[in-house]
Each structure stands twice: as C-alpha cells, then as structure tokens.
Amino acid sequence: DAGVIQSPRHEVTEMGQEVTLRCKPISGHDYLFWYRQTMMRGLELLIYFNNNVPIDDSGMPEDRFSAKMPNASFSTLKIQPSEPRDSAVYFCASSFNEGTEAFFGQGTRLTVV
C-alpha cells in the first residue's frame, strides 16, 4: 500500500479564497483523522471519521472549516474563506481500528497571504 496520500503538498492562497485539501487513507482503515500542526499550538485534532461518518468535530476551529468523507477512500477538508491564521501544516491520518496506531500522510503546507 502506498500509505496515506495527501494533496496538494503545498498550497499558497490569498486571504478570502476557498481551499480544499484532499486525503486518500490506507485501504481497509476504518478511521480517518485530520490534524493541524502549528508552532503555537502543536498538533491538534480537527475532526475524525469512523466508517465515513464524522464522530468528533469539536476541534474544528470555526464554521469556515468543513470536512467530508463521501466514501472509504477519500476525504476533503475545506476552508472557506481562508485567513492568514489558517496557515499551518495539515495532516491526514488513518488507522485500522480504535486504539491502533495512526499512519500519517506527508501533510499539506498551507500558506494564506
């Protein structure tokens, strides 16, 4: 398996624009997580899905953020409208079962100018 695949690797956008981050989890993994990493806040969970259903989105910063998982092999994280404070590295991760290790994608480095 190729591991968790995220796209794009880098994204630079202007404030106010819509940004969509994409993730393909490892096949057979039932859990998918979106994390954000910043210098100030470290690694923080935004939302996670179990069998394509959002379970906990309490980490989503505000209504500008939304995430979907239309099927077992694809998820998106959308920011609309984007703001400079959204600049961070966004990681997608998947795990086989609850309590098992999560495998991370290479991340998307988002810069909002």
Added chain:
Amino acid sequence: AQKVTQAQTEISVVEKEDVTLDCVYETRDTTYYLFWYKQPPSGELVFLIRRNSFDEQNEISGRYSWNFQKSTSSFNFTITASQVVDSAVYFCALSEVTSGSARQLTFGSGTQLTVLP
C-alpha cells in the same frame, strides 16, 4: 482530561551518545494506549511504537528502547549510540479508551533532538 507532557523542548547530543526523551502523561482511564512518533526535517510523522496500559514490559528495537512505568505515568524513549539521522522532533501521544472505544491521539509538544557529528 488527558494530557501529555514532554518537558524537554530541545536536546543536543554528540553522535554515539545515548539519549533519553521523557514523556509524562495524565489520564483517568485505566485502559489507554501510548505512542511515539518521529518527525524528521522532511516533515512527515513516522510511527515508532504503541503500548497498551496493561503491558508494562519494556521494549527494545535495535538502538531504540522504551520504558513504560505506570507508577510514575511515564513512557520514556531511549536512543542508544545516537546517529545524525536520529535528528528529528519526537512526539509522545496518548489515546484513552472509554466505553470500549479508543479516542483520538493527544500529542505532547514534542522534543527536538539534534545529534551532532
């Protein structure tokens, strides 16, 4: 609430030295999982080890070893004979199990390890 503390923000050692990275956790659950991840300069997060709360046996994998002590709520990571390629940020993480379902990972703030040649 669960919490993971990595008090060492940065550590520098010279190649071939041994180094221990500390991790202290807080949880009210009796069942939980502990993890270590490595983040090299390239930025990806690499899984190193998972431990469940019922297994206090120490583990060794090559130059890596882990010491889990429930009495002190610690899960420390030792690299023996460090190498320059070990330079990275290392994260300790905790996942609680409540009502049979494990929750998401809570990460510590990370320790930046620099191994000098």
